[in-house]
Amino acid sequence: MHKLLIVGTVAFDAIETPFGKTDKILGGAATYIGLAASQFKADAAIVSVVGGDFPKKYLDLLVQRNIDISALEVVENGKTFFWSGKYKNDLNSRDTLDTQLNVLADFNPKVPESFKNAGIVMLGNLHPAVQNSVIDQMTTEPELIILDTMNFWMDNTLEELKKVIAKVDVITINDEEARQLTGEYSLVVAARKIQAMGPKYVVIKKGEHGALLFHKEQIFFAPALPLESVFDPTGAGDTFAGGFAGFLSKTNNLSFENMKNAVIYGSTLASFCVEKFGTERMQTLTFKELNMRLQQFKSLTQFEIELT
Ligand code: AMP
Numbered sequence: 001m002h003k004l005l006i007v008g009t010v011a012f013d014a015i016e017t018p019f020g021k022t023d024k025i026l027g028g029a030a031t032y033i034g035l036a037a038s039q040f041k042a043d044a045a046i047v048s049v050v051g052g053d054f055p056k057k058y059l060d061l062l063v064q065r066n067i068d069i070s071a072l073e074v075v076e077n078g079k080t081f082f083w084s085g086k087y088k089n090d091l092n093s094r095d096t097l098d099t100q101l102n103v104l105a106d107f108n109p110k111v112p113e114s115f116k117n118a119g120i121v122m123l124g125n126l127h128p129a130v131q132n133s134v135i136d137q138m139t140t141e142p143e144l145i146i147l148d149t150m151n152f153w154m155d156n157t158l159e160e161l162k163k164v165i166a167k168v169d170v171i172t173i174n175d176e177e178a179r180q181l182t183g184e185y186s187l188v189v190a191a192r193k194i195q196a197m198g199p200k201y202v203v204i205k206k207g208e209h210g211a212l213l214f215h216k217e218q219i220f221f222a223p224a225l226p227l228e229s230v231f232d233p234t235g236a237g238d239t240f241a242g243g244f245a246g247f248l249s250k251t252n253n254l255s256f257e258n259m260k261n262a263v264i265y266g267s268t269l270a271s272f273c274v275e276k277f278g279t280e281r282m283q284t285l286t287f288k289e290l291n292m293r294l295q296q297f298k299s300l301t302q303f304e305i306e307l308t
Contacts, residue, residue, distance in 0.1 A: 002143065004044040004249040005115045006033050007134045008124020008238070009104065010054070010072060013278060014084040017091065017232050025278040026058050027083065029124035029148065032235035035282040036242025036269045037122075038065035039290055040250040045071060045115045047134060048126075049107045052076040061283065071112045078103035091233050092207045093176075099152060101127075111137040122245040123147045123168065124238060128160040135167055144254050146170040147199070148241045151177050166198040170259075172241050174205045187212060188219070201259060203244070205237055213263050215256050222263045225271040225297055232277045236270040239282065243269035268294050 013027030030046045037044050045068035050059075052074065062069050079102040087094045109130050116139040123131040125148050135145065147168040153161050154177065165171060171194060175187060184190040191202040191214035202214040208230070210223040243266035244259075251258060268290060275281045 001043055002119030002249040002252060003115055003117070004037055004042045004245055005047065005111065005118035005121045005134070005142075006030050006037065006044055006067075006124060006242075006245075007047045007109065007122070007126065007131060008033055008148075009081045009083075009126050010046065010048040010050050010058075011081040011083055012054075013234060014082075014098075015232055015234050015277060016084075016086040016097075017277075018087065018089050019231055020277070022277055024082070026061075027234065027278055028081065029126065029235075029238045029241075031058075031062070031279060032238035032273065032282065033122055033124045033148075033242035033245065034062055034067045035065060035279060036239045036266075036273075037246030037249070038067060039243070039269065039285070039287055040246035041066070042246045042249045044068065044246075044249075045112055045118075047071040047109045047111055049073045049075060049081075049103045049109075051078040051080040051103045054080045068112065068115070071110055071115075073107070073110075075103045085234065087233065091230055094233070096152070104130075109134050109137075116140070119143045120245055120249045121145045122241060123164065124241065125150050125153075128153055128157050128164045131164045132160065132167075135164070144169050144248065146172065146241065146245055148172045148238065149177070150174075151180055154180055162197065165194070168199050170201040170203065171199040172203040172205060172237070172244065174207070174237060178202075178204050188214075191219075201256075203263065205240060207233065207236070211240065211263055211267055213256075213259060215259075218256060220256075220260045220263065222260075222267050223301060224267055225293065225300065227271055227274065230274050233274050234278060235282075236273050239273040240266035240270040242266075264294070264297060265290075268297055
């Protein structure tokens with residue numbers, strides 16, 4: 001088992017989908033990543049920051065999942081990062097209504113001593129300067145650095161983001177963002193261009209249309225499970241990344257073949273995440289349920305053809 005260091009936002013979200021609306025609820029990239037990775041009993045720690053307004057019960061939730069939160073700083077007189085978004089009717093696209101960095105604006109991350117030698121570093125979505133600082137604090141070179149980011153950072157801090165991209169092994173990004181980053185419409189061409197920027201592996205997430213994994217000339221595709229109930233896609237990307245990283249940290253095998261399985265686990269976990277608002281479904285999910293759905297996934301995608 002590799003130690004897993006997670007960096008990302010721990011946040012308040014206010015979400016609107018065609019099915020309803022929430023007030024401030026628990027969200028944040030690192031929260032979703034941590035909850036997903038905890039399914040693999042990962043030895044994980046979160047580096048992040050919240051304000052004094054962040055409820056203790058949310059912190060307790062992470063601790064119950066065996067996530068080390070000693071580097072989750074609480075700024076007593078500050079406010080927690082807040083994000084608000086509204087989904088269109090197809091649930092595949094959303095508008096960001098508000099992003100308030102609050103305590104994230106002057107956050108100096110401190111990697112715990114015991115995680116400075118983590119084998120896998122999962123850089124969840126947040127300011128690239130923070131992601132960079134975390135990489136710089138590692139005392140032994142991680143076996144795998146995975147980066148997740150979003151258009152907000154491409155719009156606001158592109159040069160800093162490019163520096164991080166140059167240092168990572170895997171990037172997970174959605175289709176729209178891959179196009180924005182490279183100026184290419186074809187995802188195959190976009191993935192090639194992103195590989196030239198640094199990452200040897202590129203995962204492009206396509207929402208309800210699945211995910212693609214690129215490595216050199218190889219491509220692997222995993223569909224998303226066709227679901228009866230899709231309620232709120234928030235955090236699906238982070239959950240995918242958390243599942244991907246959690247599975248790799250458990251299995252200790254960083255080959256392309258094993259990454260295919262990591263993509264499948266990530267997709268399966270994301271399929272649960274979207275069934276309820278926010279983190280609700282991920283809080284109750286059991287490993288048994290995960291494996292049952294994986295079985296469905298297998299029968300959905302398995303076929304035998306004799307090529308003549
Ligand atoms: P996803 O739906 O996977 O893109 O992730 C949604 C989560 O990302 C929400 O819980 C937000 O709190 C968080 N989030 C939204 N915008 C940002 C941002 N600019 N930086 C970091 N995290 C963000």
